[in-house]
Amino acid sequence: MAKTIMIVDDSASLRQVVGISLRSAGYDVLEGCDGVDALKKLAGQKVHLIISDVNMPNMDGITLVKEIKKLAAYKFTPIVMLTTESADGKKAEGQAAGAKAWMLKPFNPPQLLNVVQKLVLP
Amino acid sequence: MESANRIPVASSAIPASTLLVRAGRLQSTGFALFSGAVIWGIVIGARNGATAAAVVATVVLVACGLFLDRMRARGQSAAQGAAAAFLEGTEFLGREVLPVWGAHIENSRQQMESAIASLTQRFAAIVDRLDQTLRASNQGGDQGLAVAFEHSSNELRGVLDSLTAAMASNGAMHAEVQQLGRFVDELQQMAAEVANIAAQTNLLAINAAIEAAHAGAEGRGFAVLAQEVRKLSAMSGEMGRRMAEKVSVIGAAIGAARANAETSVQREAASALASDGAINNVLSRFRQVTEAMEASSDVMKQESAGIQSEIVEALVQLQFQDRVSQRMTHVRHNIERLPTLLADSRERFDRSGMLVPIDAKALLGELEGSYAMADERATHGAGAPSSAAAPASKLEEVTFF
Numbered sequence: 001m002a003k004t005i006m007i008v009d010d011s012a013s014l015r016q017v018v019g020i021s022l023r024s025a026g027y028d029v030l031e032g033c034d035g036v037d038a039l040k041k042l043a044g045q046k047v048h049l050i051i052s053d054v055n056m057p058n059m060d061g062i063t064l065v066k067e068i069k070k071l072a073a074y075k076f077t078p079i080v081m082l083t084t085e086s087a088d089g090k091k092a093e094g095q096a097a098g099a100k101a102w103m104l105k106p107f108n109p110p111q112l113l114n115v116v117q118k119l120v121l122p
Numbered sequence: 123m124e125s126a127n128r129i130p131v132a133s134s135a136i137p138a139s140t141l142l143v144r145a146g147r148l149q150s151t152g153f154a155l156f157s158g159a160v161i162w163g164i165v166i167g168a169r170n171g172a173t174a175a176a177v178v179a180t181v182v183l184v185a186c187g188l189f190l191d192r193m194r195a196r197g198q199s200a201a202q203g204a205a206a207a208f209l210e211g212t213e214f215l216g217r218e219v220l221p222v223w224g225a226h227i228e229n230s231r232q233q234m235e236s237a238i239a240s241l242t243q244r245f246a247a248i249v250d251r252l253d254q255t256l257r258a259s260n261q262g263g264d265q266g267l268a269v270a271f272e273h274s275s276n277e278l279r280g281v282l283d284s285l286t287a288a289m290a291s292n293g294a295m296h297a298e299v300q301q302l303g304r305f306v307d308e309l310q311q312m313a314a315e316v317a318n319i320a321a322q323t324n325l326l327a328i329n330a331a332i333e334a335a336h337a338g339a340e341g342r343g344f345a346v347l348a349q350e351v352r353k354l355s356a357m358s359g360e361m362g363r364r365m366a367e368k369v370s371v372i373g374a375a376i377g378a379a380r381a382n383a384e385t386s387v388q389r390e391a392a393s394a395l396a397s398d399g400a401i402n403n404v405l406s407r408f409r410q411v412t413e414a415m416e417a418s419s420d421v422m423k424q425e426s427a428g429i430q431s432e433i434v435e436a437l438v439q440l441q442f443q444d445r446v447s448q449r450m451t452h453v454r455h456n457i458e459r460l461p462t463l464l465a466d467s468r469e470r471f472d473r474s475g476m477l478v479p480i481d482a483k484a485l486l487g488e489l490e491g492s493y494a495m496a497d498e499r500a501t502h503g504a505g506a507p508s509s510a511a512a513p514a515s516k517l518e519e520v521t522f523f
Contacts, residue, residue, distance in 0.1 A: 087494075
């Protein structure tokens with residue numbers, strides 16, 4: 001059974017690029033356009049990894065990580081921050097919130113798959 | 123807070139309207155002092171018997187003073203009007219023009235996002251179709267084709283083996299039929315021997331009857347016995363003759379069967395030989411076709427890998443939209459702050475009559491604070507786009523926590 005990965009980004013084209021990369025590798029993909037939308041769409045279903053942008057409307061990526069870590073069902077779900085944000089301070093915030101990796105855009109699809117394969121839940 | 127953010131020029135300069143008022147007051151005071159001094163001189167001169175012309179000159183001087191005072195008031199009013207008009211213009215810029223600029227930027231950003239999303243979707247479709255084609259190619263061609271070839275070859279060889287086995291079986295049957303022919307010959311020989319024994323028995327019975335007749339009455343019983351033996355002998359002879367006939371018929375049938383079997387075996391051998399040749403020819407042609415298809419499949423796989431590599435690179439480059447969109451959003455948000463600042467400036471002037479410029483440094487600080495990308499910060503520092511400040515396609519490292 002295919003594993004499910006959620007991509008959260010306010011850019012539709014970025015979500016599509018990530019979606020193409022993941023689906024071609026055999027993953028199922030869930031999409032959220034910001035933190036609030038992501039929390040709504042998780043809705044208790046099994047997700048093996050979450051990839052999130054940082055700067056988004058309604059709820060940013062760092063807050064989303066904090067909210068997800070409060071949920072028992074997703075406490076151990078690995079989260080990768082995929083962002084243009086390069087400030088060390090923001091990176092430290094992400095780490096403190098509980099993210100597992102920080103990847104800068106633009107990303108290379110094989111590089112993203114490499115990160116996913118390292119972190120995705122069994 | 124606001125006073126702390128003022129540009130130094132504003133804090134050190136006295137508001138323009140205040141300057142005008144103060145200048146007017148100084149001018150008016152000087153003129154009054156001058157006029158008073160002239161009048162005082164005239165009064166002293168009159169006391170000393172001066173002429174009426176001096177009094178007229180005094181009146182003219184007073185009139186000039188009043189006229190200049192009125193002109194100064196008019197100038198002050200005009201300056202205040204110009205300042206108000208300037209502020210009204212800048213407020214109009216903030217209220218009417220800047221939102222249009224912002225709307226154009228946002229519209230462009232949305233159009234770009236929509237177009238790139240559509241373009242990406244098309245790339246996704248290309249990737250899907252390429253994957254499907256490759257999967258079909260792998261199933262039907264290359265390994266799939268080789269497997270099909272081996273499978274067909276084995277089946278055809280199996281048919282040939284079955285044919286050869288059937289031929290061998292027919293050969294064995296032919297040998298059995300030949301063996302039967304030899305048995306028939308033996309049976310015929312045995313039937314002839316039976317007939318011969320019957321004939322000799324008959325001869326012996328005749329001799330016995332003759333001897334019985336020579337013996338007279340004592341040999342009468344033996345004569346009867348000899349008679350019965352002759353009958354048995356005749357019956358045996360008849361049986362031997364019938365056996366010989368039947369064996370002869372069987373022998374003829376077996377001979378015909380043997381001839382047919384020989385013909386069949388020869389035909390089957392020829393047929394098997396022809397089948398073997400035909401199968402080898404078919405397999406040879408099939409092999410040529412599969413080899414050509416395999417070569418074609420290899421080329422297709424190489425081309426597909428090349429296309430996929432190109433698509434991966436395109437997917438990287440398409441992410442420029444995300445970066446450009448963020449830059450445009452940051453600039454738009456900064457532009458959207460301007461109308462409020464301009465309106466505040468106008469309100470402050472209306473309220474206090476002070477001309478205070480908008481806090482451009484704070485606005486620039488807000489813009490800088492909104493940056494997310496290193497190249498945004500580099501552009502901000504450089505003040506203009508440069509090759510070093512726009513590494514849009516540079517791939518960054520991943521940090522694992």
